[in-house]
Amino acid sequence: MSTDPHLWLRHKARVSPYEVAFWIAALIVPYVLLPKYLALASQIAIMATFCISLDLILGYAGIISLGHAAFFGIGAYAAGILSARGWGEPLSGLLFAAVVAGLAGWIIGFMIVRVQHLALLMITLGLSFLAVEVANTFDGLTGGADGLLGIDTWKLFGIWKFSIWGHTSYAYALGVSFLIFLLCRRLVHSPFGLTLEAIRENPQRTTAIGVANRRHLQWVFTLSSSIAGIAGAMLAQTTKTVSLESLGFQNSAEIAVMLILGGTGRLYGAIVGTIIFMVARDQLSGMNPKYWYFWIGILLMMVVLFMPRGILGAMQRLAAKMSRS
Amino acid sequence: MNALETRKLDKSFGNLVVAQDISLALPAGARHALIGPNGAGKTTLINLITGALKPDAGEIFLGGHEISGLPGNARAKRGLGRTFQINTLFVSLTPLESVALAVCERLAVTGKWLASLARRRDAIDEAFDLLSRLGLAKDCTKPTRDLPYGQQRLLEIALALAGRPSVLLLDEPAAGVPTSESTALFDAIAALPEAISVLFIEHDMNIVFTFASRITVLVQGRVLTEGPPDEIARSPEVRAVYLGGAKHG
Numbered sequence: 001m002s003t004d005p006h007l008w009l010r011h012k013a014r015v016s017p018y019e020v021a022f023w024i025a026a027l028i029v030p031y032v033l034l035p036k037y038l039a040l041a042s043q044i045a046i047m048a049t050f051c052i053s054l055d056l057i058l059g060y061a062g063i064i065s066l067g068h069a070a071f072f073g074i075g076a077y078a079a080g081i082l083s084a085r086g087w088g089e090p091l092s093g094l095l096f097a098a099v100v101a102g103l104a105g106w107i108i109g110f111m112i113v114r115v116q117h118l119a120l121l122m123i124t125l126g127l128s129f130l131a132v133e134v135a136n137t138f139d140g141l142t143g144g145a146d147g148l149l150g151i152d153t154w155k156l157f158g159i160w161k162f163s164i165w166g167h168t169s170y171a172y173a174l175g176v177s178f179l180i181f182l183l184c185r186r187l188v189h190s191p192f193g194l195t196l197e198a199i200r201e202n203p204q205r206t207t208a209i210g211v212a213n214r215r216h217l218q219w220v221f222t223l224s225s226s227i228a229g230i231a232g233a234m235l236a237q238t239t240k241t242v243s244l245e246s247l248g249f250q251n252s253a254e255i256a257v258m259l260i261l262g263g264t265g266r267l268y269g270a271i272v273g274t275i276i277f278m279v280a281r282d283q284l285s286g287m288n289p290k291y292w293y294f295w296i297g298i299l300l301m302m303v304v305l306f307m308p309r310g311i312l313g314a315m316q317r318l319a320a321k322m323s324r325s
Numbered sequence: 326m327n328a329l330e331t332r333k334l335d336k337s338f339g340n341l342v343v344a345q346d347i348s349l350a351l352p353a354g355a356r357h358a359l360i361g362p363n364g365a366g367k368t369t370l371i372n373l374i375t376g377a378l379k380p381d382a383g384e385i386f387l388g389g390h391e392i393s394g395l396p397g398n399a400r401a402k403r404g405l406g407r408t409f410q411i412n413t414l415f416v417s418l419t420p421l422e423s424v425a426l427a428v429c430e431r432l433a434v435t436g437k438w439l440a441s442l443a444r445r446r447d448a449i450d451e452a453f454d455l456l457s458r459l460g461l462a463k464d465c466t467k468p469t470r471d472l473p474y475g476q477q478r479l480l481e482i483a484l485a486l487a488g489r490p491s492v493l494l495l496d497e498p499a500a501g502v503p504t505s506e507s508t509a510l511f512d513a514i515a516a517l518p519e520a521i522s523v524l525f526i527e528h529d530m531n532i533v534f535t536f537a538s539r540i541t542v543l544v545q546g547r548v549l550t551e552g553p554p555d556e557i558a559r560s561p562e563v564r565a566v567y568l569g570g571a572k573h574g
Contacts, residue, residue, distance in 0.1 A: 192438035
C-alpha cells in the first residue's frame with residue numbers, strides 16, 4: 001500500500017464531524033436544556049481556555065508547570081484593576097490582560113527555557129507562591145486578601161449587559177474560548193506546532209537539525225501565558241471579583257489535574273477534562289462538600305494508572321478498536 | 326579549502342583526557358573513517374565538532390569559517406549534519422513528519438505558527454522523496470517507534486540529509502543492525518551525494534574498507550596515525566593497538 005503524504009497530513013488536520021457536533025452542542029445545551037447552569041457553563045468555558053493554554057506548553061512542548069495560575073491571575077488582576085479604575089469595556093480589557101500576562105510570560109520564559117525536570121517544577125511552583133505574595137503586598141491595587149472589588153463590566157459591544165442570569169456571560173466566554181481554540185488548533189497543525197512536539201520528544205535531535213529550541217519554547221510559553229491571562233480576565237469580568245486564590249497553587253494544580261484527566265497533547269483533552277472536573281465538582285460538592293477531593297483523587301489515580309493518555313485518549317483508542325473489528 | 330577542519334582540539338573531564346591535540350582535515354567530498362578501540366574518544370570528537378561538547382582548547386572550521394563559538398543548532402544551520410550512535414529520533418512522530426520538520430527548518434519556516442504544515446507542499450514532497458530514496462516511504466506514516474531497528478537507523482540518516490549538509494558526521498551508522506537489514510544501510514551510505522564530505526565512525530571493518538578513502542586511528546584521545554586504507558591496514562602500529570587487539574563488533 002502506498003501512502004500519499006499530502007493526503008495523510010491533510011487528513012490529520014481535517015475538521016471532524018465530532019468537532020462540529022461538539023461546538024454546536026456547547027452552544028445549544030446550556031441555553032436550551034440547562035439554562036439554570038449558565039453560570040457554571042461560563043466558568044467551564046473559561047477554565048477550558050485556561051486548560052488549553054496549559055496543554056500548549058505541557059502537552060505539546062513538554063514544559064511541565066505547577067504555576068500556570070500565576071498568568072491566569074495576572075490576567076484577572078490586569079482586567080479587573082483596569083475595570084475597577086474606570087475602564088470596563090470587556091474586549092479591550094481582554095486585550096490588556098493578554099498583553100500584560102504575555103509580557104510576564106515572556107520574562108519568566110527566559111528562566112523556564114533553561115531548566116528541566118525537577119528544577120522546572122520548582123521554578124513554576126515558586127512562581128505561583130511569589131505571585132500570591134506580590135498581589136497580597138500591593139493590596140492597595142489588588143484588594144489583597146479581601147479580593148478585588150468594584151469591577152464594573154460594561155455592556156458587550158455596547159449592547160448586551162452582563163446580568164446575573166449569565167446569558168451574556170456564556171455567549172462571551174464561549175465565543176472567546178472558541179476563537180482561542182481555533183487559534184491553538186491552527187498552531188498545533190503548523191510547522192511551529194510540529195517543532196514543539198519534536199522538541200518535547202528529543203531536544204538533542206532538534207538541535208542537530210538546526211532548531212533553536214529555546215527560542216521556540218519561549219515563544220510558546222509567552223503565547224500560553226497570554227491565553228491563560230485572557231481566561232483569567234474573562235473570569236474577572238464575568239464574576240466581577242478577583243481573589244488571591246486565582247494566582248495560587250491550588251488553581252495551578254487543579255488545571256493540571258483537568259488536563260491530565262482529559263488527556264494531554266490533543267486540545268480536546270483539555271476541554272473534556274475541564275468539563276468532567278467542573279461538573280463533578282459542582283455535583284459532588286453539592287452532595288458533600290468535604291469529600292469532593294476524595295473522589296477527584298480516586299478518579300485521577302484511576303486515569304493515570306489505566307488511561308495514560310487521559311479519558312479522551314482512551315475513548316479514541318476504543319473507537320479505533322471498534323471501527324477496526 | 327577544507328570542508329571541515331579541526332585544529333588542536335583538547336578536551337578533558339577532570340583527570341580524564343578524552344581528546345588531545347586532535348587536528349583533522351576533510352576536503353570536499355571526502356569519505357573519512359574514524360576508527361579506534363572503545364573509549365578512544367571517537368564520539369567525543371563528533372560531539373566537539375557539533376557543539377554538544379565545548380572543547381577546552383582548539384578551533385573548528387566549517388567551509389573555512391570558524392564555528393568553534395557557535396551553538397549546536399547554528400552549526401547545523403551552516404551545513405553540519407550528524408547521526409547518533411544510539412537512535413535519537415522523535416519516536417511518537419511519524420518519519421514523514423520528522424523529515425518534513427527537518428526540511429522546514431532548513432527552509433526557515435519552523436517559526437510559522439499560523440501556517441498549515443499540510444500546505445507546505447514543497448517541504449512534504451522533498452521529505453517524501455528523501456524517504457523514498459532510502460526505502461522508507463512505505464511506513465512513513467506510522468509512528469517512528471513502530472519501525473524496525475534497521476529502518477530507524479536509516480531515518481537517522483534521512484533526518485541529517487534533510488538539512489542538505491555539506492559535512493555529514495555518521496556515528497556508527499550500522500551499529501546493532503542485523504545482517505538481514507544491513508544491505509539497505511550499505512546502499513544508503515554508498516548513495517550519499519558525492520559533494521558531501523563524510524566523517525564516519527564505524528567498528529565494522531567491512532564498511533570502513535569499502536567506503537573510506539582515508540582513515541584516522543584514534544587511541545586514548547589522540548590521533549595515532551592517519552592515511553589511506555591500504556597504508557592503515559599494513560601499519561604494524563595500528564595492528565598492534567587496534568586491529569589485532571581487543572574484539573569489536
